[in-house]
Amino acid sequence: MSNQVLQTLGSYWPLLAFGCLLLRSLYRRYLHPLHTVPGPFLGSITSLWWLSVFLFGKEQYRKPILLHAQYGPIVRIRPNTVIIHDPKYFPEFFTWDKSDFFLAFRSHSTVIGHGGELDIELHNQKKRNVMGGFAMSQILKNEANMDKMVMRFLDRLDEKKNTIFDIGPWTQFATFDVATQMLFSEPVGFVKEGRDVDNVISSLHGLLSFVGVAGLHPWIAKILFHPRLFPLIGPKPTDKTGPGALHGFTYKQLDKRLAKKDSDSSPPDVFQWIMEHKDKEGQHMSRAMLEQEGVGMILAASDTTAATLRALILTISSNSRILNKLREQIDGADAKAALSTPPSYSELLAHVPYVELLFKEAQRAYPIVGIPLPKKAPKNGAHVSGHFLPGGTEVGLSQWAVGYNPNIWGEDVALFKPERWSEDLSHDPAAQRRRDQAEVWFSGGHTLCTGRNVALLEVYKITTQLFRTFNVEVVNNAQPWKVQAEVAMIHTDFFVKLTERKRSNGEDVQ
CATH class of the missing domain: 1.20.5 (Single alpha-helices involved in coiled-coils or other helix-helix interfaces)
Known part of the structure; x- marks a missing residue:
């Protein structure tokens, strides 16, 4: 029977x-408790729809812009995931725990840096043990070494002038060398070699691809980082490619830095501050935790900054009004011998303030993160845009959707307009508050990017010195680059031609 x-x-x-x-x-x-939240039909019944958008969608990073335009300020994109773009909810959003998406940012099964910590309180505790090394006052102590990296990059570009070349990888060579110089007092040498040394960058890009897929399906990371399985199937620092190779690279950089920790090397780098810092229990950071924090910094440091730099090269060189305004400030300062080579941070703020507006507008119009990075609604739930989100609901925001939200920036959101950042909104404090809350390009609140001061400082310097020295012609303005939108925006085939610049009086710029 x-x-x-x-x-x-x-x-x-x-x-x-x-x-x-x-x-x-x-x-x-x-x-389902989220059944009243509007969104695509397939997104409400299966997670595979959003995965297909991420993997196969054309310009998938722009998809949230279209979704919000169609469905409103809150959209359901997976059965238990929504995206939001009303900035009044962002301050609360940034106080929530991270969702399981962030498990994919881990690089070890038991030792977890602050970037991979889901609990926001633990995240904050661990972040306090590194963030002092990134304070602007600390970074400026090492400004001279950043200047050396900037000028090494400009010197290599000078060798390539009057030729057509792909500047895309060179921007990352520069930002990676700056990052490792500021972290460990030793650049990798990407700019000097003019290539991806030891395939570190290709390994980084492979890891970013993994993070995107594993973040959307956290069970992958849960298996990989299971304490019993990780030693068997996890990446090894001896690997020649992939995440393990990136870990091995970071550990070697740390080994070199630790070997000279007792020397009175000056000026201090980020890791000197971290190694000297004691936590609330009076303990120095362990070697294992130094490794994990180092991997997190390497993961986040170069691609994001290079993306903003590429956006500025494109937008400035393609818009004569913006280019002339920037050069008017540069040349005016040069006429008074007010700028060093490259300019210092204080000189830029005093004499080339337009570069700050350019930086902010580049982050708005060309955000550096290609996918929403979700957090988790608190245990008691949350009310967002007229809907109740039960505890545990994944809630993300798209930097692209925020950057192109006309309710925040006005109807001219498609226009690259640095001047929007200096508009006087004193007559409309609500509009000013929306804009302030919408500056999410470096994340926000408790999860504000640790290394943002390094990023803005190097971009200010490189942008100013590049257009101070060269004319930049983008070869194909109609399709300037190819885009690979992972966690970070990666641009390839960005071909330009540099020529030596002459000032209006006919003098060469030296």
Whole structure:
């Protein structure tokens, strides 16, 4: 009898499986606590829809812009995930725990840096042990070494003038060398070599691809970083490619830095501050934690900054009004011998303030993160844009959707207009508050980017010195680059031609 029942069930199993899927889909669409949140039908019943957008969508980083335009300020993109873009909810959003998406940012099963910590209180505790090394006052102590990296980059570009070349990888060579100089007092040498040394950058890009997929399906990271499985299947620092190679690279950089920790090397780098710092219990950071924090810094440091730099090269060189305004300030300062080579941070703020507006507008119009990075609604739930989100709901925001939200920036959001950042909104404090709350390009609140001061300082310097020295012609303005939108925006085939610049009086710029 039992065999007969099993045979009968076996013959109907496809129908039973279909019935279960149908019932689950009907529940998710019509009975799930998020069923009232608008969004695409497929997104409400399966996570595969958003995965397909991420993997196969054309310009998928712009998809949230279209979704918000169609469905409103809150959109359901997966059965238990929504995206939001009303800035009045952002301050609360940035106090929430991270979702399981961030498990993919980890690089070890038991030792977890602040970037991979989900609990916001633990994140804050660990972040306090590194953030002092990134304070602007600390970074400026090492400004001279950043200047050396900037000028090494400009010197290499000078060698390539009057030729057409892909400046895309060179921007990352520069930002990676600056990052490792500021972190460890030793650049990798990407700019000097003019290539991806030891395939570090390709390994980084492979890791970013993994983070995107594993973040959307956290079970992958849960298996990989399981304490018993990680030693068997996890990346090894001895790997020649992939995440393990990136870990190995970071550990070697740290080894070199630790070997000279007792020397009175000056000026101090970021890791000197971290190694000297004591936590609230009076303990120095362990070697294992130094490694994990180092991997997190390497992961975040170069791609994001290079993306902003490329955006500025494109927008400034393609807009004569903006270019002339920038050069008017540069040349005016040069006429008074007010700028060093490259300019110092204080000189830029005093004499080339336009570069700050350019930087902010580049971050708005060309955000550096290509996908929403979700947090988790608190245990008691949250009310957002007229909907109640139960505790545990994944809630993300798209930097691209925020940057192109006309309710924040006005109807001219498609226009690259640095002057919008100096507009006087004193007559409309609500509009000013929306804009202040919407500056999410470096994240916000408790998760504000640790290394933002390094990023803005190097971009200010490189941008100013580049257009001070060269004319930049983008070869194909209609399609200037190819875009790979991972966690960070990666641009390839960005071909330009540099020529030596002459001032209006006919003098060469030296």
